[in-house]
Amino acid sequence: MQNSSGIALNVTELNHQITINSGETLSLINKLSLNVASAEQIAITGASGSGKSTLLSLLAGLESVQQGQLTFTQNGQSVDQSYLRQNSGFVFQQFHLLPELDALNNVALPLKLRAIKHADEKASQWLDNVGLSHRKNQPISKLSGGEQQRVAIARAFVNKPSIIFADEPTGNLDEQTASEVASLMCRFARHNQTTLVLVTHNLAFAQQLDSQYCLAHGALSHVK
Ligand SMILES: Nc1ncnc2c1ncn2[C@@H]1O[C@H](COP(=O)(O)OP(=O)(O)O)[C@@H](O)[C@H]1O
Ligand SMILES: [Mg+2]
Numbered sequence: 620m621q622n623s624s625g626i627a628l629n630v631t632e633l634n635h636q637i638t639i640n641s642g643e644t645l646s647l648i649n650k651l652s653l654n655v656a657s658a659e660q661i662a663i664t665g666a667s668g669s670g671k672s673t674l675l676s677l678l679a680g681l682e683s684v685q686q687g688q689l690t691f692t693q694n695g696q697s698v699d700q701s702y703l704r705q706n707s708g709f710v711f712q713q714f715h716l717l718p719e720l721d722a723l724n725n726v727a728l729p730l731k732l733r734a735i736k737h738a739d740e741k742a743s744q745w746l747d748n749v750g751l752s753h754r755k756n757q758p759i760s761k762l763s764g765g766e767q768q769r770v771a772i773a774r775a776f777v778n779k780p781s782i783i784f785a786d787e788p789t790g791n792l793d794e795q796t797a798s799e800v801a802s803l804m805c806r807f808a809r810h811n812q813t814t815l816v817l818v819t820h821n822l823a824f825a826q827q828l829d830s831q832y833c834l835a836h837g838a839l840s841h842v843k
Contacts, residue, residue, distance in 0.1 A: 625658035625814035633687030649837030660815040662825035665834035708775030712790035745773035765796035
């Protein structure tokens with residue numbers, strides 16, 4: 620299937636319980652429902668500890684669903700977990716780059732792992748898109764936080780994902796850099812018709828997206 624449009628997602632009555640230190644069970648996600656349309660950009664905000672990262676892991680299939688329904692569709696056809704995984708991109712607060720590789724190889728790696736041709740050229744193009752062509756042969760450790768996050772964004776988009784999951788991607792950046800990184804993510808997602816599910820504390824970032832939700836007491840309320 621051509622990745623021509625973003626993956627849409629539908630969540631119905633999702634529940635997730637965790638066991639806390641005392642042995643007590645806590646309902647972190649409680650009958651949560653959510654619809655995200657193809658190519659829609661949504662932000663999830665909420666207090667620290669409210670369960671945002673857990674919710675994102677469940678949505679991205681990184682953590683297994685205990686109860687509830689999660690369905691993904693593309694061009695009106697349902698897609699399975701393995702398709703989802705191959706067509707997802709991730710951006711995290713702690714960049715998760717490989718420090719021993721340079722910027723180019725960090726971006727090219729997901730392509731090389733899948734034996735995709737012209738990996739270096741494609742990676743180089745994406746480093747150019749994020750304004751880092753002059754830094755492509757620098758080891759990651761020599762780059763600033765903002766530059767590292769731009770490399771992580773290039774790496775997330777180089778695979779042409781149909782959906783991107785981002786967990787506090789601007790959490791470690793100063794205000795100015797955060798705003799640049801936020802604009803880049805929105806612009807690329809819009810241009811590539813990529814669905815964007817973003818967890819953020821940054822209200823200015825959240826407000827730029829199509830929809831905004833707040834997670835509290837295990838459920839989402841629609842802010843915008
Ligand atoms: N597998 C787990 N076992 C126990 N506690 C967990 C587990 N996953 C998350 N938690 C706890 O659940 C709460 C919500 O975590 P998290 O999803 O990281 O929230 P947020 O991203 O909103 O800060 C935290 O108190 C965290 O310690
Ligand atoms: Mg979190």
